[in-house]
Amino acid sequence: MKNRTPLEAWTARKIGVDGETFTRDELNRYQLQRLRDTIRMAYQHSPFYRNLLQDDYETEINCLTDFNRFPFTTAGDIRDHALKLLCVSQDDISRVVTLNSSGTTGKAKRIYFTAADQALTIDFFRYGMAAVVEKGDRVLILFPGERPDSLGELLATALKRLGVEPIPHGVVYDIPATLEIMTREKIDCLVGIPTQILALARYADNVGMSLRLKSALLSSDYVPDAITHELERLWGCQIFDHYGMTELGLGGGTECSVQSGYHLHEADFYFEIIDPLTGEVLPAGQEGEVVVTTLTRQGMPLVRYRTGDISRFLMKLCRCGTLLQRLAKITSRKNKRVWINKNQHFTMADLDEALFVVDRVIDFTAVVDNTRQATILTISAVMVGQPGEDTECVLSKALNAVPTIQQARQAGKLAVSINTVCCEGNLVLRTAKRAIVELNDGKSDDIFS
Numbered sequence: 001m002k003n004r005t006p007l008e009a010w011t012a013r014k015i016g017v018d019g020e021t022f023t024r025d026e027l028n029r030y031q032l033q034r035l036r037d038t039i040r041m042a043y044q045h046s047p048f049y050r051n052l053l054q055d056d057y058e059t060e061i062n063c064l065t066d067f068n069r070f071p072f073t074t075a076g077d078i079r080d081h082a083l084k085l086l087c088v089s090q091d092d093i094s095r096v097v098t099l100n101s102s103g104t105t106g107k108a109k110r111i112y113f114t115a116a117d118q119a120l121t122i123d124f125f126r127y128g129m130a131a132v133v134e135k136g137d138r139v140l141i142l143f144p145g146e147r148p149d150s151l152g153e154l155l156a157t158a159l160k161r162l163g164v165e166p167i168p169h170g171v172v173y174d175i176p177a178t179l180e181i182m183t184r185e186k187i188d189c190l191v192g193i194p195t196q197i198l199a200l201a202r203y204a205d206n207v208g209m210s211l212r213l214k215s216a217l218l219s220s221d222y223v224p225d226a227i228t229h230e231l232e233r234l235w236g237c238q239i240f241d242h243y244g245m246t247e248l249g250l251g252g253g254t255e256c257s258v259q260s261g262y263h264l265h266e267a268d269f270y271f272e273i274i275d276p277l278t279g280e281v282l283p284a285g286q287e288g289e290v291v292v293t294t295l296t297r298q299g300m301p302l303v304r305y306r307t308g309d310i311s312r313f314l315m316k317l318c319r320c321g322t323l324l325q326r327l328a329k330i331t332s333r334k335n336k337r338v339w340i341n342k343n344q345h346f347t348m349a350d351l352d353e354a355l356f357v358v359d360r361v362i363d364f365t366a367v368v369d370n371t372r373q374a375t376i377l378t379i380s381a382v383m384v385g386q387p388g389e390d391t392e393c394v395l396s397k398a399l400n401a402v403p404t405i406q407q408a409r410q411a412g413k414l415a416v417s418i419n420t421v422c423c424e425g426n427l428v429l430r431t432a433k434r435a436i437v438e439l440n441d442g443k444s445d446d447i448f449s
Contacts, residue, residue: 005256005263006130008322010123014267024323028064031270034295036061039070042301045087048077049303067270068281072291072304075109078247082110085300093299094118095149097246111246114299118149121249124265125158128254132217132240133189135163140182142169142192143220151250155191172196175203175425182211189237190216195434198227199362199384199427201234206360206384213237217254219244221433222330222349226356243327247305248292253327261314261326268296271325272304273312287312290327308336338374338436340414344404348436351379354401358394360384362423366436377405378417387420395420 012019015030042049043057056070078085086093092114099109113121133139139159145152145168156166167185171193172178178200181187190197190213197216204211213235218227219242228239243262244252248269253262264271272291273282282288290309294301314326337345351366364381368374381395395418400406408414 003257004320004322005254005318005324006127007254007256007263007265008324010127011265011267011324022323027266027323031266031295032061032064035064035067035270035293038293038295038297038301038303041087042303046085046301048081048084049301053303064270065281067293067304068272070304072279072306073302074306075308078109078111079107082112082300085302086112087301088114088299099246109247112300113149113249116298117249118154120268120296121251122154122158122161124249124251124268125155126161128242128251128265129155129158129164129191129217130162131254131256132191132215132238133159133162133164134214136165137188137214138165138167138186139189139191140167140169140178140185140187142172142178142190142196144170146170154250172200172427175199175423175427179204179209179211188214191219192216193220194218194223194227195221195363196427198230198356199423201231202360202362202384203423203425205234211235215240217242222352224349224352224356226353230356241329243330245307247302247307248294249297252292256318256320256322258319260318261328263318263322263324264327266324269293270295271313271327274306276310284313285315287328290330336435338368338371338377340374340404340408344408346402346404348434350402350405351399351436354398355379355381355395357401358398360387361395363427363434365434367439368436369439371436371438374414376415376417378419380419380421382421382423384423386422391420392418 008022009019012022015027017026039053043053052071059066059069061067093112094115095113095118097111099111141152141155143152143155144150145156152168152170156168159166167187169178169181197218215238216231217240223241231239240255240259242254244250251265251268253264256263270293273286273288274280274291275282276289287310290307290311292305292307293303309330311328311330314328318326331347331349337347339345348366355361355364360383362382362384364379367378369376379395383391396416399416405414409416
């Protein structure tokens with residue numbers, strides 16, 4: 001048996017119980033009280049929640065299932081009513097994060113945090129990273145860290161508290177320069193965006209540069225198994241996945257050394273899985289949409305926030321032995337599926353697993369003419385070094401690893417177009433999460449040029 005995730009002992013301390021005898025019942029009682037407190041605070045201090053909860057505020061929450069009756073908060077609510085969700089004065093807000101739509105249009109979401117909310121994030125990073133690094137390690141942080149309370153700075157603060165040396169870097173633009181820093185600074189661990197870390201590994205391999213790491217944590221986007229396996233092969237290190245989103249203060253869950261699902265941050269969040277269509281809470285183990293309620297947030301608490309992520313709770317006990325709930329890897333978002341017909345679809349995750357196994361691919365964009373019933377799929381792949389004469393053919397064949405795509409192509413219902421772009425060492429940063437793009441009037445501005 002592996003060591004239990006460090007999140008468990010930390011969770012026990014946060015809820016005020018003995019970590020040696022910590023039980024699930026104690027955690028459930030803590031969450032029940034925190035849910036009551038959150039509803040009370042939201043109703044009393046947030047104009048938005050006073051209106052949303054007016055019909056349910058008097059509902060007694062005697063058990064966790066009673067919470068199922070309360071209404072949901074959506075991304076649209078945040079976009080349209082952000083200031084009305086606040087439970088504190090704007091003077092008490094220390095950081096505001098603006099999240100632009102992943103498309104070319106759409107109102108941005110603004111997320112507000114107090115200093116205490118930011119402190120919660122640092123604390124979570126500290127204990128989440130404890131499974132990834134050891135005292136004395138040197139960690140290269142490939143996230144923006146120039147601004148106060150930015151992701152990179154919060155992570156650096158957390159690592160210092162672990163006795164780990166953070167090396168701020170920022171996102172990768174110049175691959176050779178970043179690889180030189182890794183060598184010069186004798187880096188043990190990387191933390192960054194999956195495709196950027198893959199680009200470093202495949203570029204180094206292509207130029208014959210030998211590197212070895214102890215670990216890497218991938219975050220900010222879906223982590224394909226194909227990328228995990230390639231990094232393990234090239235660098236001989238453990239790859240850890242992280243689940244979080246800005247709306248949750250960047251926390252959510254992290255893998256332990258067993259690397260079998262996200263151990264959830266249950267002292268600060270209450271997680272549910274619902275049917276995306278009906279909103280009904282699903283039996284444990286069934287796949288559905290992840291819904292999260294903040295339990296300790298002060299500035300902008302969220303009640304039953306619909307994340308749009310599709311996953312399920314893992315029912316078997318993790319081999320590390322923790323009692324914390326585990327969430328399976330996020331495989332898709334409810335509104336990001338491309339339909340071939342009314343019964344068959346594919347997702348960006350499907351494309352990731354098919355295309356990232358192809359040698360020297362470090363990124364790609366996918367564009368369809370219609371997400372409701374696509375007939376044309378265009379792939380633009382970024383390669384390390386010059387593509388070979390058969391590269392586009394190899395990529396085309398790789399797509400057939402996705403059964404719905406293979407079947408649709410064979411039936412003549414889906415045409416595929418593939419082009420490649422050579423990466424000579426510089427990367428183009430895309431701020432939005434990678435997603436399949438739908439053509440708008442025959443045009444898309446998310447294709448590599």
